[in-house]
Amino acid sequence: xxxxxxxxxxxxxxxxxxxxxxxxxxxxxxxxxxxxxxxxxxxxxxxxxxxxxxxxxxxxxxxxxxxxxxxxxxxxxxxxxxxxxxxxxxxxxxxxxxxxxxxxxxxxxxxxxxxxxxxxxxxxxxxxxxxxxxxxxxxxxxxxxxxxxxxxxxxxxxxxxxxxxxxxxxxxxxxxxxxxxxxxxxxxxxxxxxxxxxxxxxxxxxxxxxxxxxxxxxxxxxxxxxxxxxxxxxxxxxxxxxxxxxxxxxxxx
Amino acid sequence: xxxxxxxxxxxxxxxxxxxxxxxxxxxxxxxxxxxxxxxxxxxxxxxxxxxxxxxxxxxxxxxxxxxxxxxxxxxxxxxxxxxxxxxxxxxxxxxxxxxxxxxxxxxxxxxxxxxxxxxxxxxxxxxxxxxxxxxxxxxxxxxxxxxxxxxxxxxxxxxxxxxxxxxxxxxxxxxxxxxxxxxxxxxxxxxxxxxxxxxxxxxxxxxxxxxxxxxxxxxxxxxxxxxxxxxxxxxxxxxxxxxxxxxxxxxxxxxxxxxxxxxxxxxxxxxxxxxxxxxx
Numbered sequence: 001x002x003x004x005x006x007x008x009x010x011x012x013x014x015x016x017x018x019x020x021x022x023x024x025x026x027x028x029x030x031x032x033x034x035x036x037x038x039x040x041x042x043x044x045x046x047x048x049x050x051x052x053x054x055x056x057x058x059x060x061x062x063x064x065x066x067x068x069x070x071x072x073x074x075x076x077x078x079x080x081x082x083x084x085x086x087x088x089x090x091x092x093x094x095x096x097x098x099x100x101x102x103x104x105x106x107x108x109x110x111x112x113x114x115x116x117x118x119x120x121x122x123x124x125x126x127x128x129x130x131x132x133x134x135x136x137x138x139x140x141x142x143x144x145x146x147x148x149x150x151x152x153x154x155x156x157x158x159x160x161x162x163x164x165x166x167x168x169x170x171x172x173x174x175x176x177x178x179x180x181x182x183x184x185x186x187x188x189x190x191x192x193x194x195x196x197x198x199x200x201x202x203x204x205x206x207x208x209x210x211x212x213x214x215x216x217x218x219x220x221x222x223x224x225x226x227x228x229x230x231x232x233x234x235x236x237x238x239x240x241x242x243x244x245x246x247x248x249x250x251x252x253x
Numbered sequence: 254x255x256x257x258x259x260x261x262x263x264x265x266x267x268x269x270x271x272x273x274x275x276x277x278x279x280x281x282x283x284x285x286x287x288x289x290x291x292x293x294x295x296x297x298x299x300x301x302x303x304x305x306x307x308x309x310x311x312x313x314x315x316x317x318x319x320x321x322x323x324x325x326x327x328x329x330x331x332x333x334x335x336x337x338x339x340x341x342x343x344x345x346x347x348x349x350x351x352x353x354x355x356x357x358x359x360x361x362x363x364x365x366x367x368x369x370x371x372x373x374x375x376x377x378x379x380x381x382x383x384x385x386x387x388x389x390x391x392x393x394x395x396x397x398x399x400x401x402x403x404x405x406x407x408x409x410x411x412x413x414x415x416x417x418x419x420x421x422x423x424x425x426x427x428x429x430x431x432x433x434x435x436x437x438x439x440x441x442x443x444x445x446x447x448x449x450x451x452x453x454x455x456x457x458x459x460x461x462x463x464x465x466x467x468x469x470x471x472x473x474x475x476x477x478x479x480x481x482x483x484x485x486x487x488x489x490x491x492x493x494x495x496x497x498x499x500x501x502x503x504x505x506x507x508x509x510x511x512x513x514x515x516x517x518x519x520x521x522x523x524x525x526x527x528x529x530x531x532x533x
């Protein structure tokens with residue numbers, strides 16, 4: 001691990017230790033905020049009992065489907081916008097203001113459209129994430145150096161080969177950023193949706209525990225969720241680093 | 254004379270051509286997007302390149318030098334006139350046997366040096382075993398053998414440009430077009446890269462057309478130099494240098510070098526002033 005990495009780890013561990021001391025000593029009310037060690041204990045208990053396995057599975061499945069759909073449709077959306085600059089000029093202000101609109105206000109509409117099941121959650125996850133992918137795809141495509149496109153023309157490439165051999169590899173760092181954002185946004189939207197109006201899933205179970213003053217379960221689930229999404233992002237980050245270590249990091253430095 | 258030149262000349266002779274590349278009253282206009290009259294970028298331009306010749310084009314900024322190169326490469330069709338390469342018309346389609354080295358860094362950052370050098374030949378369908386041999390030769394020729402597994406981000410600007418030259422070399426082009434390939438490099442590196450290009454030219458026997466702003470570079474490298482007017486660019490003179498084929502950057506100390514520089518600058522000075530006045 002790098003020196004900065006050690007400092008970062010030390011910072012997180014210090015914050016956890018401080019919370020542990022603060023709650024044990026009563027600086028923070030331990031009833032409303034349980035010590036981190038108890039959270040970890042509760043999380044392990046919930047995981048090993050299998051009590052919430054179904055909810056965890058449902059949340060992950062909904063977020064996964066929403067993320068895959070957002071990546072696929074967002075990528076093709078970005079391609080279309082890049083291919084048709086007039087369309088881009090029309091929709092660009094809408095894209096820029098997209099995240100200014102709280103997407104959760106559309107949740108009742110999704111329920112009307114899809115019924116009370118998991119589909120509205122997938123739809124909200126998809127709707128929340130797709131624009132991040134489309135915008136990053138568009139950014140990547142717009143930044144493919146003109147000279148590389150000219151090099152493709154000198155090689156007499158077909159449009160498909162140019163896309164496969166030049167365009168996508170060139171904008172891959174942007175696509176990867178899009179994928180990382182999609183994963184985060186899909187989880188935020190699905191769990192947020194479960195909080196608002198759902199009878200199952202991690203979000204619902206956290207809200208249920210909160211409403212019933214069951215802090216052990218609430219903090220346990222929150223920690224599990226934090227660890228899962230954190231691990232997922234870390235995995236994506238490691239994959240990205242390995243793929244582009246020589247290219248992106250050295251260029252950035 | 255080396256075998257490369259003999260090969261190019263023999264190919265040209267078989268095709269019944271004395272000129273390897275010819276421009277016949279070529280003009281290039283660009284459509285205006287704001288309802289104004291079409292933009293006259295080039296011409297009319299007429300000239301011929303002999304097989305194995307090193308020809309440079311110098312001219313003021315914005316005179317249409319790069320447009321000339323694009324038209325020669327088949328990247329841009331002429332509006333009027335005709336361009337022929339090895340007897341065949343070039344009309345907005347890149348002909349077989351032509352390679353272009355750009356001013357900008359055209360290395361693919363996701364490929365290592367070996368794969369960058371092999372890229373164009375792979376796409377051209379050359380057999381992998383043949384590509385391996387050609388790449389090894391090209392990297393050795395360019396002094397890049399030790400960097401075959403390095404990525405472009407790990408190389409200096411001069412080395413990256415050598416990778417691009419190696420990529421062109423691996424293709425074994427019969428016509429090599431160089432669009433200010435050393436424009437972004439410092440003066441000393443440019444001189445050394447000039448030596449590399451001369452070696453490459455002798456090794457491959459290709460016909461070379463170089464676009465450059467630098468009078469020094471043109472005088473050092475070329476058999477003939479075309480001097481262009483301010484936009485729309487036409488040739489105001491074509492000067493023969495009279496250098497022997499086996500030359501390098503040491504000719505910059507030859508007394509004729511200064512005389513040629515001076516002659517070209519005398520021709521160019523008025524055009525450069527006109528070009529300055531044309532700037533918006």
